[in-house]
Amino acid sequence: MEPMLIAGLIEVCRATIAANSDHLCALDRAIGDGDHGTNMQRGCEAVSAEEANLSSLPLPDAVEKIGLTLVMNIGGAAGPLYGTLLMEMGRELRAEDADDAFPIILKRAIDAVARRGRAAAGDKTLLDVLYPVQDALAHRSRLSDIARRAERSAGDTAPMKAMRGRAAYLGDRSIGHVDPGASSCALLTMAICRYLEENRPE
Amino acid sequence: MTATTVNVGIVIVSHSPLVARGIADMVRQMVGDSVPLAWSGGNVHGELGTDAAGILRAIEDAWSEAGVAVFVDLGGAETNSEMAIEMLGMPRAAKVTICNAPLVEGAVMAAAEASGGASLSKVVATAEELSP
Numbered sequence: 001m002e003p004m005l006i007a008g009l010i011e012v013c014r015a016t017i018a019a020n021s022d023h024l025c026a027l028d029r030a031i032g033d034g035d036h037g038t039n040m041q042r043g044c045e046a047v048s049a050e051e052a053n054l055s056s057l058p059l060p061d062a063v064e065k066i067g068l069t070l071v072m073n074i075g076g077a078a079g080p081l082y083g084t085l086l087m088e089m090g091r092e093l094r095a096e097d098a099d100d101a102f103p104i105i106l107k108r109a110i111d112a113v114a115r116r117g118r119a120a121a122g123d124k125t126l127l128d129v130l131y132p133v134q135d136a137l138a139h140r141s142r143l144s145d146i147a148r149r150a151e152r153s154a155g156d157t158a159p160m161k162a163m164r165g166r167a168a169y170l171g172d173r174s175i176g177h178v179d180p181g182a183s184s185c186a187l188l189t190m191a192i193c194r195y196l197e198e199n200r201p202e
Numbered sequence: 203m204t205a206t207t208v209n210v211g212i213v214i215v216s217h218s219p220l221v222a223r224g225i226a227d228m229v230r231q232m233v234g235d236s237v238p239l240a241w242s243g244g245n246v247h248g249e250l251g252t253d254a255a256g257i258l259r260a261i262e263d264a265w266s267e268a269g270v271a272v273f274v275d276l277g278g279a280e281t282n283s284e285m286a287i288e289m290l291g292m293p294r295a296a297k298v299t300i301c302n303a304p305l306v307e308g309a310v311m312a313a314a315e316a317s318g319g320a321s322l323s324k325v326v327a328t329a330e331e332l333s334p
Contacts, residue, residue: 033217035251042245071254071285075245077278079254080285116281165277
């Protein structure tokens with residue numbers, strides 16, 4: 001079950017990013033340097049290339065390794081951010097106490113991303129999707145509701161003023177644009193939820 | 203690029219390989235071989251971007267027991283440099299500092315300071331004086 005699940009999730013994430021690469025670049029051109037789509041695509045393809053090896057690993061090791069692969073291949077600020085999320089999640093999964101439910105593990109991993117980016121909720125970053133998704137998970141929302149929450153949260157970054165990353169140089173001019181990192185994060189969340197719904201009914 | 207001095211090393215990180223290499227050339231012209239120096243520019247494919255593994259290699263190339271001062275251009279360069287320093291691991295990671303300083307002036311000033319045998323904290327402070 002687990003190897004199939006890991007392989008399936010790697011593939012849906014790759015496919016989603018590939019299908020939305022141009023869109024993510026367009027969002028990034030508006031408030032950043034225009035490469036978020038190609039960077040994410042490069043990262044996801046590198047992970048895909050290692051899929052056979054990754055899906056043979058225990059889940060915590062696979063998740064941590066995916067994080068490291070993203071760091072090594074994305075080539076923008078998104079590398080260390082997504083990389084930290086997964087590397088931290090992998091470490092937490094390995095150290096898991098019986099009491100530690102997944103939402104708590106995810107929360108710790110998101111906090112590590114916030115520290116890495118020295119950003120907080122409301123700064124117009126992927127955190128503005130991650131925290132709401134974690135909240136929905138903690139409240140045991142259905143997968144379809146988690147996906148909708150992710151999509152809505154990405155949209156909610158439009159009126160925010162960017163405080164971190166290259167978009168922050170634009171100041172008030174960043175207002176009115178959806179954050180590319182929040183958008184890729186929502187797309188990935190939606191793809192993962194859809195996949196789990198189809199392949200692992202609750 | 204391994205120097206046998208005990209002077210602080212300098213690493214230049216830019217999204218652009220041309221920028222990183224150009225600044226390294228300027229630093230080299232200033233201080234010759236007296237300071238360990240390395241650069242990392244661009245992503246894994248040499249396109250605009252930054253590369254944590256490449257930055258890690260640059261830090262190792264410019265390694266000095268006196269420490270290494272890292273100069274970065276924009277956002278991702280800093281985040282990826284932090285990642286590289288973590289990957290370097292302790293105890294060496296404690297001897298690497300990312301400077302909050304302008305890339306060109308900071309690196310040149312820092313290298314001049316380092317060439318005189320200044321400590322890492324002095325090298326970093328000299329570069330950071332340039333930031334408002």
